[in-house]
Amino acid sequence: MSDMITADLVDLDLSADTKEAAARSLAERMVAQGRVTDLEGFLADVAAREAQMPTGLDGGIGIPHCRSAHVTEPTLAFGRSASGIDFGAADGPADLVFLIAAPVGADDAHLTILSSLARQLMNADFTSALRSAADAGEAAALIRGEEAQAEETPREVSGASAESAELSVPGGTGGTGGTDGTGTGAASVSRRGAAESGFDDSAVTPAAASAGVTAVSGADAPDAPADERPFRIVAVTSCPTGIAHTYMAAESLENAGREAGVELVVETQGSAGFTRLDPAVIKAADGVIFAHDVPVRDKDRFAGKPTVDVGVKAGISRPADLIAEVRERAARGEVTAGAPAAAGTPVERAGDSGDGYGTKLRKWLMSGVSYMVPFVAAGGLLIALGFAIGGWEIDKAPSVMDHFTWTQIDSWAALLFQIGGVSFRFLVPVLAGYIAYGMADRPGLVPGFVGGSIALTINAGFLGGLAAGLIAGGVVMAIQKVHIPAPLRGIMPVVVIPLISSAIVGFLMFVVIGKPIAEAQQGMTDWLNGLTGTNAVLLGALLGLMMCFDLGGPVNKVAYTFATAGIAVADPSDSAMKIMAAVMAAGMVPPLAMALATTVRSKLFTETERENGKAAWVLGASFISEGAIPFAAADPLRVIPSSMVGGAITGALAMAFDTTLRAPHGGVFVVPLIGNPMLYLVAIAAGVGVTTALVVLLKGLRKPATGTASADPTASTEAGSTQTEQQPVAA
Template sequence: MRVVAVTACPTGIAHTYMAAEALEQAAKATGDEILVETQGSAGSTALSASDVRDADAVILAADVGVTDRERFASKPVVEGTVKQAINDAAGLIERARDAAGRHPASAGAGTPSEPEPESGEVAGTGFGTRLRQWLMTGVSYVIPFVAAGGLLIALSFAIGGYQITEAPDVTERFDPASLTSWAALANQVGSAAFEFLVPVLAGFIAFAMADRPALAPGFVGGAAAVAVDAGFLGGLVAGLLAGAVVGGLRRIRVPRAVAGIMPVVVLPFLGSLIVGGLMFVLLGAPIAAAMTALTGWLNGLTGVSALLLGALLGGMIAVDAGGPINKVAYTFAVGGLTTGSDTALQIMAAVMGAGMVPPLALALAATVRGSSFSRAERESSRPAWLLGASFITEGAIPFAAADPLRVIPSAVLGSATTGALSMAFGATLRAPHGGVFVLPLVGDPLLYFLAIVAGVLVSALAVLVAKRIGRAPRSAESAPVESSAVTV
């Protein structure tokens, strides 16, 4: 059987390439041919038209919308998540074999046997999965803006202090010999990057739903959400609304003479008018009121409520090591940064500290008691130190994939501990990323470091205890996913 596949995750760092490696190994084991296009941050070589034409089936293992999926309209398509590809690549290969058997005419030129991508009826995909993919697509495009803007703002505070926000516009006064001017420049460039967050979120949610014609309505809806102070929640609503509106308009049959200008003129025009109008006139005000209430609730969190929120977000960050639940917690924290409140800055600190815990804890556990881990896991522990220190939670994936029932609860316990302690200590963070490299920018850095160390020790101890309960160490050869993770 000839199979083509596409893998993609929100960050495009680890899951994307691990899923590709797992699929390639599973296909090799069954004697099938597979070509995988990894739509990740490092880029990839796209599948050629002949590759797609000659394929018997298509596997889409993605947590975000797949770019140019219309290429596969004439092929039997099997969809799954990157986690399914990592944990059960053989199952996806078997599903692809069954799909190819039901559509024997799909090989070669064939006739369309699958519905159009926007219909949402591709095998193995429900509305809940689709919704998650749409939202994660928006988040994946927001993350670079968050990282660039947040680190620039944090750098400006480190150089010029928090009062740098009051500096005059650098277009009016900029002194190349003044450190304050450079701090002001970094702050204003970072703030400009942050202004794109909501429009980009809305635009690419819409793009995932209805392709390029929905980009302009999504961006317009996101900009309208910013204008009416509807924030991230408004961006989510605007993106979903734009995708639905443009998707509905695409279903309208029009004369052939008009069809050519529909994607580039008519759909963006009508979509922007409808979505922008609804956001300004009808939806913006109630969403803004909800955002105001949410901000007020966050600002009012103290004592036990703050501890519980920190523990909850910390557990969410660890439970799927960079997957969709992790991104929900991260997006919640980043969204709060735009409010600038102390509680929002505390939440950002708690989330980043908790996200550092799983890789660091597992690296520590594998170093302290290597006999409890396979050779591949011990090799994975070395890069896990750096990944954890850099706030890349995906460093825990090789361990979680090999032994999820023991590793994941232990990671969640340690991360929840760090999240709760960070909130209790009142540590704050304005940078959305950076790990230990932005530690000097943290409010109460010593207590924050103590919270991280406590979580790492709790998680490492928990996993070592769990490993001793009814489990013999696995050999490296018996864990193909682990060995693929070493390459990542």
């Protein structure tokens, strides 16, 4: 903690009147200390996190925080306001403001120490001491925990145990930072909670202790009769950042549990990762509390128990109410449903519970596409290799079951082609099956695959697969809402749901909507085949824009899926192969351009970005658009528009040059399989050149951030640090 805050990072007379001004004032101190490389970029990440959920807490506390590519090391800045600043807390303005800055990829020990501040903010003694601190040095020492070295006895409100050495813990009384940087303070919290709540302290496992959870063996306390022991609760806390609210909610719930006389064990799913509660602890629990703003990981572990599910701030502000509510539900016998229902669908497990229908629809479709793409890549490349080895007539070769000669190259080419063809025939069924899976979990797989196979049978193609998947998922979801007598529930997922849903989906696909969809599919194919001249060039430019817009995200996947659907047939048209060529060429542009830019104007990029640029050469050449994500994340307003311009030019030129591609992946490694390969490379080179020029120009025009100090002129202010996410991490 001593490295995280100094007197220079403390302002006891914070004069800001808004949360934005407060964050700027404290962030400027971080910039002056070399802790933040780009003031405006960092403040944008703070604002993005603030937009997700206000960071004001009851008790006059504001705790703006984020992970950012512009932070060089974990840092705390503290400000004290006489008039108070509105951070959105229910009880009014905050007079204590903590700005927490964590770099992307901060190590677990640092994140653990940061989380201990969050726990310590629940200690009234700590906040009172900060309000009365006479100077910046005293306040910094309080936060570092230096005054706590003389206090070797545990405090009831602090969460530290007697056997824990109170080093590197804010205020000396938190419970997550250990002296060795391994999080031993978290183990202290767990042991304290175990001892005070009646758990067998000897049953705390090292792995669980290091992660801040109490693991109880199934041999001792869990077997005690319920009427002879306190009520037992397991809880999970998590927030978008996993630094502050996650641990504050945990501390608040633990304190309330002790006051209520219940045994309460918390699993904190924070930025430093998490260790699952021992299954014996969950089994022995009488109730469950979820206080979270991101999906609870492995939620199905807690199925079949009385459950209260709220946002993380409720865990901080009203923990006693949550404990009372879960006890009331237990008394009424309310429990969650079985594992599939409790776990939610795959889309719900990966997204936000408050997603609207449009967002869910997109995620359902992307679920199907994500499972389909490996079949596309494997099948398409095998088919392309078959053509490359055996020539364009290899598709007329007899089945290798009937004719295969080990010493003939044509037999091997036919084998590759036919294996690829089998893989391709899975595309539509897999697409439909996993769209339904995203909607209704495993019960959706059978009707989804059946509907997708029917779409293939009636030549409804890609559009038919989309419709079949959505129908199958909807039918299963409707069946699951019907109240079923308890004796019949066991056969529902194995017999009843597959039977009824497959029959309904099959009827609809064969008799009702299959023919119109097949006609629409044929109409789209005919339209593509008729594209020539300007229309084809415009389509290539549009696809290029889409491929470079989000670099592997949903828009990129829509363009890629559109292209692969066209070639996922036994005999794709020239237009379909032109579209595939344009899409792959455009997708190669962003990473190659970033690699070239870091080579020709290295001073505009940080050392980390220059290293990423070396990897981007290989990623771009392999048609992995995600190779440009670190650059786009650090500087999206310059990198993404530049990439889109270059991608549009490449896509348009690829179509204008009549280049074709049968393989759905491979980058430069499948250039021998491309029609007009030299012109194809010219199109890619043109787009790369344009994107590189635009990025260099725009970055060269950017003014350095005021107050940034760096001995390395190539670092700090030009582009910020990089990260490996698709977006700057402000969560």
